[in-house]
Amino acid sequence: MSARRRDSASTAAARAERRAELLATAAEVFASRGYAVTTVREVAEAAGMLGGSLYYHFDSKESMVDEILSAFLTEMWAAYDRVLASGLGSRETFQALVAESFRMIDRHRPAVMIYQNESRYLSTSPRFSYLLDSQERFRQMWLELLDRGVLDGTFRVGLDTGVIYRFLRDTVWVAAGWYRSGGRLTADEIARQYLTMILDGILST
Amino acid sequence: MSARRRDSASTAAARAERRAELLATAAEVFASRGYAVTTVREVAEAAGMLGGSLYYHFDSKESMVDEILSAFLTEMWAAYDRVLASGLGSRETFQALVAESFRMIDRHRPAVMIYQNESRYLSTSPRFSYLLDSQERFRQMWLELLDRGVLDGTFRVGLDTGVIYRFLRDTVWVAAGWYRSGGRLTADEIARQYLTMILDGILST
Amino acid sequence: MSARRRDSASTAAARAERRAELLATAAEVFASRGYAVTTVREVAEAAGMLGGSLYYHFDSKESMVDEILSAFLTEMWAAYDRVLASGLGSRETFQALVAESFRMIDRHRPAVMIYQNESRYLSTSPRFSYLLDSQERFRQMWLELLDRGVLDGTFRVGLDTGVIYRFLRDTVWVAAGWYRSGGRLTADEIARQYLTMILDGILST
Amino acid sequence: MSARRRDSASTAAARAERRAELLATAAEVFASRGYAVTTVREVAEAAGMLGGSLYYHFDSKESMVDEILSAFLTEMWAAYDRVLASGLGSRETFQALVAESFRMIDRHRPAVMIYQNESRYLSTSPRFSYLLDSQERFRQMWLELLDRGVLDGTFRVGLDTGVIYRFLRDTVWVAAGWYRSGGRLTADEIARQYLTMILDGILST
């Protein structure tokens, strides 16, 4: 590897790292203030630069969220797919998916918040049709799991799985709104509380 | 009542009715597209008029959401207070509050969605400080109920009521995002499914 | 004269009277707030009616000022012409013109203020070209008088009549800004003070 | 001084200069058309840019007049204060104040016109309360001078100083409406004409 190539390699790596830093900053701002009402200037200021300078790194404000969300969804589905491929029973799969979800919140809180809060708005653009695809896949995953669990006797008969799915879908992610990494509870502890509530109910037995 | 008085009464009533109609339209648009990104022109178009015409009826875009949200919150707290004042046990109170919430969703779906989705953004303005007040009251209501229920043996010991409250808070309202009045399920049926899930868990016993 | 004709006559008179009332009100509002920034609604409210109702009486906001100003200018020039036609000497003419001016302020304060403050703005429209004509005539009247007075030994030699005229032009009318009919000083007393200042100077002799 | 510091200094200076240019342009437009009826687009066009671009330099249309007027008033009072502090007699003070005023007109004609024409309108906003303060100070300055001059025998006994002050106040500034720097007469010559008129009167003696 020539010096020149090493230079260009390290430059490319440095550039990728800078992009990642900027995206992390942007994600934080988008998450805390809302994508639509956040100005490019605000993102830039949080990154210590002026508004126009961001355009050296990114095509547009839209391409920033795009990158944030697609990176997140890629990682999320990789995690879910690992769980689904591991051949666990309904209950264990349920627990593993919920645990994975809270780990995603732990590691990608801003992205999760953006996904949760801005999907509806962003989906109106064809560029973000993958958000709808992801939601549909998410729906099928949970519905199949719930149906399987009812059939194999894991889950209560008589559940309206369509309704339950909807509650699960939203509930899993809303924790991103209040969870703080390094706070009183770890992601796994929160997952445990959540699983107890959903699986066993909150009534004393 | 003289003709003059009847006239002025019917005029005032007609005016109030028109306002209510327009607010209902505005609420629907705000709810489906998001308050911040909805333009006044869009609201007006949905109401069959031009942008400027709305200002004959309302002071500002802000005053529209204000009216929508405060009317909703007033009614919501009236319903909650009725439940709280009726001296039910923890479990019955829990059930009644959840049922009331789903009835609110049934009758004020757009307002609930706006409350759920836009509170964070709106709260940055002092005009909407009552949203924070309401949230705080909501928090205390549920925490007290959960704590009471744990003490009197209704709810499972070992619950982190802080965590459970947060899930409840969000979960109750997200249904506004998908519930359709007149759909397959009534509000009461959805409440029942939800209560089963939360109180008894979804595991078969 | 038939009853019908008398009716229509009295109706026409009543209408003219109403117009005059409304114009007086409009003049007052235009004068105190400024024509451009006064809304039709404000004028209407001052007249005890709603914005749209004024359009039963007048074609437009513009036609209101038009009527106010042309009525005023007509009367003003009638007064000036009477003075000019009476064959007085330079000094007496000067005094009489100034006295007439202050009487105009006394009787048509709002119109004078509008004339003074809004001429520049209104003159940009061809409809108000008569304002420029009036100003030009005013200029010639004073310049001729000053020149005549210098020639006949009444006024000081060495005066730059162009400059003096400009001061006179503005000074005569600005009193409209603070004069209050029925206040401490009558219009004639103010005219006397003004004439002393201009004719004899304020230095003690 | 390092290159870096010189750069930043020249940048800041360039920026200040640009602001000053734009303010001068804005002042001219506000003065000639009237502040309220001048649109931001007109100011921008006069500066060779588009409406929105002005907001890179200024917060609002209001902040532009604010800056124009407060800069003018600061300089005006500095000049007046120099005169007042120099211990001249009544007559010389009078002459010096008038001369200073015409020099202000010479150097800040647009600002003087805005001050003269728009004060009433702007004063309705608390932001411009300093305009009223300045007017009040102006009033006291002249009244004290007139009173002093009457007492020490400089000015004619029997003058209604309240009335004379009002004429002076307006008269001094209206020249801004027609004075053209570089025209036939210098500011000092106009001041001389004005002083002759006011002090000695226009009658031949």
Added chain:
DNA sequence: AATGAATGAGCATTCATTCAT
């Protein structure tokens, strides 16, 4: 005569985006 509701053009202002330096 007057009302009340609506129109539509125009305004101040914001903001994503561009680009010469």
Added chain:
DNA sequence: CATGAATGAATGCTCATTCAT
């Protein structure tokens, strides 16, 4: 890489004006 100045489309809002009642 980043700046700073500018663009231009879009937004909330105002207001003279119209018109059916």
